[in-house]
Amino acid sequence: MLEMSDPRTRREGELRPMDAEQLRENAHRMVDFIADYYKSIESFPVLSQVEPGYLHKLLPDSAPDCPESLQQVLEDVQAKILPGMTHWQSPNYFAYYPSNSSIAGFMGEMLSAGLNIVGFSWITSPAATELEMIVLDWLAKLLNLPDDFLSTGAGGGVIQGTASEAVLVVILAARDKFLSRIGKSSLDKLVVYSSDQTHSSLQKACQIGGIYPENCRVLKTDASANYALSPDLLNEVISQDISSGLVPFFLCATVGTTSSTAVDPLPALATVAKRNGMWFHIDAAYAGSACICPEYRPYIDGVEDADSFNMNAHKWFLTNFDCSALWIKDRNALIQALSTNPEYLKNKASQASMVVDYRDWQIPLGRRFRSLKLWMVLRLYGVQNLQQYIRNHVELARQFEGLVRQDPRFEVVTPRIFSLVCFRLLSPDNDGEEGNKLNRELLDAVNSTGKIFISHTVLSGKYILRFAVGAPLTEERHVNEAWKVLQDEASKLLATVPNN
Numbered sequence: 001m002l003e004m005s006d007p008r009t010r011r012e013g014e015l016r017p018m019d020a021e022q023l024r025e026n027a028h029r030m031v032d033f034i035a036d037y038y039k040s041i042e043s044f045p046v047l048s049q050v051e052p053g054y055l056h057k058l059l060p061d062s063a064p065d066c067p068e069s070l071q072q073v074l075e076d077v078q079a080k081i082l083p084g085m086t087h088w089q090s091p092n093y094f095a096y097y098p099s100n101s102s103i104a105g106f107m108g109e110m111l112s113a114g115l116n117i118v119g120f121s122w123i124t125s126p127a128a129t130e131l132e133m134i135v136l137d138w139l140a141k142l143l144n145l146p147d148d149f150l151s152t153g154a155g156g157g158v159i160q161g162t163a164s165e166a167v168l169v170v171i172l173a174a175r176d177k178f179l180s181r182i183g184k185s186s187l188d189k190l191v192v193y194s195s196d197q198t199h200s201s202l203q204k205a206c207q208i209g210g211i212y213p214e215n216c217r218v219l220k221t222d223a224s225a226n227y228a229l230s231p232d233l234l235n236e237v238i239s240q241d242i243s244s245g246l247v248p249f250f251l252c253a254t255v256g257t258t259s260s261t262a263v264d265p266l267p268a269l270a271t272v273a274k275r276n277g278m279w280f281h282i283d284a285a286y287a288g289s290a291c292i293c294p295e296y297r298p299y300i301d302g303v304e305d306a307d308s309f310n311m312n313a314h315k316w317f318l319t320n321f322d323c324s325a326l327w328i329k330d331r332n333a334l335i336q337a338l339s340t341n342p343e344y345l346k347n348k349a350s351q352a353s354m355v356v357d358y359r360d361w362q363i364p365l366g367r368r369f370r371s372l373k374l375w376m377v378l379r380l381y382g383v384q385n386l387q388q389y390i391r392n393h394v395e396l397a398r399q400f401e402g403l404v405r406q407d408p409r410f411e412v413v414t415p416r417i418f419s420l421v422c423f424r425l426l427s428p429d430n431d432g433e434e435g436n437k438l439n440r441e442l443l444d445a446v447n448s449t450g451k452i453f454i455s456h457t458v459l460s461g462k463y464i465l466r467f468a469v470g471a472p473l474t475e476e477r478h479v480n481e482a483w484k485v486l487q488d489e490a491s492k493l494l495a496t497v498p499n500n
Helices: 020-039 070-085 103-115 127-143 163-182 184-189 203-206 229-242 268-275 287-290 331-338 371-406 434-448 476-495
Strands: 155-160 192-193 217-221 249-256 279-283 309-312 322-328 411-412 422-425 454-457 462-468
Touching: 020 070, 020 322, 070 127, 070 155, 070 268, 103 371, 155 163, 163 184, 163 192, 163 203, 163 249, 163 309, 163 322, 184 192, 192 229, 203 462, 217 229, 217 309, 229 249, 229 268, 249 268, 249 322, 268 279, 287 309, 287 371, 322 331, 322 371, 371 411, 371 422, 371 462, 371 476, 422 476, 434 462, 434 476
Parallel strands: 192 217, 192 249, 249 279, 279 309
Antiparallel strands: 155 322, 309 322, 411 422, 422 462, 454 462
16 A cells, blocks of 8 residues: 555645655745744844734735645745734843743754644553653752652642643642532632732632632732731731631742742741641742752742642743643642543543543643653753853843942842842932833833833832843843943933923
8 A cells, every 4th residue: 555645646736734755845944934033033123013903904814725835924924923023032032031942942842743642641642641750850859849749759740831720720729628628618718818929820710710809818018028928917817817717728929929039938938828727839930940050949948848839941941832840749639629530531541540641630631742842951951051041141130230220310129039120210309100100101112112122010109120031042242232222211211301
């Protein structure tokens, strides 16, 4: 029998969606296109300058009836798609937090796409399940996580899509664990605790999990503790809730908050959680990567008393999006909350409890072979290079912080811990609202140049500019050039302020 790819078996114009030789030819062209993009990435405005709806004017209203060439598609990408892109991999990207890519991560993603398995159960691709277990054990050991988080114990690691998914699945696990003890009718008594700096994904998880909005305690932080959650305030609020007949069940602490990289005091918070029998979750989505460096590992001291711990390898660990690593001490809590067992998924290995089925550790059934890219990053770069990569970004942020401090027109607002600098332009008349307006205008002016992209936050009522170093291509010259853009635009703005 002849293979379908043999020309003797093909009709003219026959669709061959995965012909090996077509793949070889077209994939080479695609890699060339991507490589050329990276070579020219600094020529693009970092923040897209298009207006809403721009693409509808450039593309047809319906799909083509006949096939078009790859060249035609790539020409459209170049002319129509790239102008509408914000270039997260640009060395001049300093907004939000980074979303790293790398050659190793890209090749892992390519291999995952090529194999294209749907690894929801061990039996659907044993290597996908087992490599994920092994690689997350590797990463757990780099972070010096407790043995309880390893696959050899009662817990283990799993790759979620994002930290939002991670906090959702653990809040569901904690909810069901508590309700199994106190009764399902007690859902209205469960209380969640976090700070006002905790990522908004916790709020969404509570909404999805049915936690009553009035039972979500968002505790105020301030500059006196660098916006970290106060254990004393937490204790006080928990005591009030218990007195009111409520049940404290979930505490979310953060290492490296989104606004300012604040670090909550994990050991003290763990003590409070343990005393009250609560589930203790640690969100280290951004800063967790830094903790592979011994000098930053103390920031997660207290993780030994946590029930779950999460970091995003796709933020600052050279692993292409998406790859959010979640470790849990008691895998059964996840499985009991999320498992279904329909007849069509039953198999001997699963029924005999001989294997891990990651479909029971997540919201969706299907899952990609995401561990491949993390495995490649760890193998092709090695721990020492990854540590140096983190340290280099921290040093660049330290240099930027120094530049800000040298200019009396600006102030650094919060202590720099990792690679984020929070700063603002001072208002000449020291007026709070005028200062906020000035910094909003500076942000818009800087981003409108297309030369750099930064983002903002609000702390204690002050509008703050955030400068996050973390793009893989960023070098010292990019930081210096970014500072010059900020200074130039600030000078233009201040020249328009009366009596300046």
